[in-house]
Amino acid sequence: MGFPDRIERTxxxxxPVERVWDAITTAEGLGTWFGQSAEVDLRVGGxxxxxxxxxxxxRLRIERLEPKTVFGYTWGINGLPEDDPRRTYVEFTLAPxxxxxxVTVVETGFAQLGPDDYGKAFDGNTKGWAAxxxxxxxxxxx
Amino acid sequence: MADRAxxxxxxxxxxxxxxxxxxAILAAxxxxxxxxxxxxxxxxxxxxxxxxxxxxxxxxxxxxxxxxGERRRVRYHLQSAPMRVAQQFLAxxxxxxxxxLAALRSHLDDASGx
Numbered sequence: 001m002g003f004p005d006r007i008e009r010t011x012x013x014x015x016p017v018e019r020v021w022d023a024i025t026t027a028e029g030l031g032t033w034f035g036q037s038a039e040v041d042l043r044v045g046g047x048x049x050x051x052x053x054x055x056x057x058x059r060l061r062i063e064r065l066e067p068k069t070v071f072g073y074t075w076g077i078n079g080l081p082e083d084d085p086r087r088t089y090v091e092f093t094l095a096p097x098x099x100x101x102x103v104t105v106v107e108t109g110f111a112q113l114g115p116d117d118y119g120k121a122f123d124g125n126t127k128g129w130a131a132x133x134x135x136x137x138x139x140x141x142x
Numbered sequence: 143m144a145d146r147a148x149x150x151x152x153x154x155x156x157x158x159x160x161x162x163x164x165x166a167i168l169a170a171x172x173x174x175x176x177x178x179x180x181x182x183x184x185x186x187x188x189x190x191x192x193x194x195x196x197x198x199x200x201x202x203x204x205x206x207x208x209x210x211g212e213r214r215r216v217r218y219h220l221q222s223a224p225m226r227v228a229q230q231f232l233a234x235x236x237x238x239x240x241x242x243l244a245a246l247r248s249h250l251d252d253a254s255g256x
Contacts, residue, residue: 006234009239013246013251014251015250023246024246032249088237103243103246105243111230
């Protein structure tokens with residue numbers, strides 16, 4: 001595993017790119033598989049808002065749109081305040097693969113986390129760290 | 143910093159943090175500032191020998207550094223740089239894309255079946 005400024009994942013589906021494009025760019029799609037509801041202003045500079053029943057909300061600022069090929073947005077980083085200027089960039093890329101589609105998602109920008117967050121890491125109790133590391137170990141061995 | 147070098151730093155941090163006593167030592171240094179091994183032994187339910195052993199490992203991981211002083215009065219303080227490197231690992235790992243992508247695939251399958 002290289003130093004993770006980025007996460008990259010790929011998944012293949014039997015569905016054609018048109019279907020996948022709708023799933024990742026429409027309120028109906030994003031509000032079904034990703035959030036539990038969604039509003040989407042589909043244009044560069046527009047906002048997509050995803051909501052979960054837990055009360056969590058994610059605001060995506062759309063940065064790149066190449067129909068049926070590239071959907072890119074920035075969003076906030078877990079654990080930072082909502083108005084923090086630091087955001088990660090997520091890019092979905094669709095590629096026809098036979099009758100289906102290969103979906104690649106790349107999220108970059110984690111390396112920008114700085115010393116401020118270090119302080120927050122210590123704010124919680126030490127049990128927080130234990131839980132976090134258990135998850136890390138489970139992930140690494142999973 | 144090279145990727146491999148960062149990974150080695152992060153690995154040392156995770157090993158250091160895997161022990162509850164070492165986490166307690168780091169938390170005490172973060173809360174109350176630099177302290178000697180004796181201070182820490184007074185404050186925490188850990189023996190003086192245990193404190194010394196853990197401080198050595200934490201120093202090797204770069205998480206604490208000794209301030210110059212008389213041998214028994216050496217104070218240790220936190221160093222944040224390795225923690226920052228490790229935190230980038232945690233942030234990247236916390237963003238789990240496998241779940242959402244599996245949900246996307248099953249959403250596409252369901253929609254086409256109906």
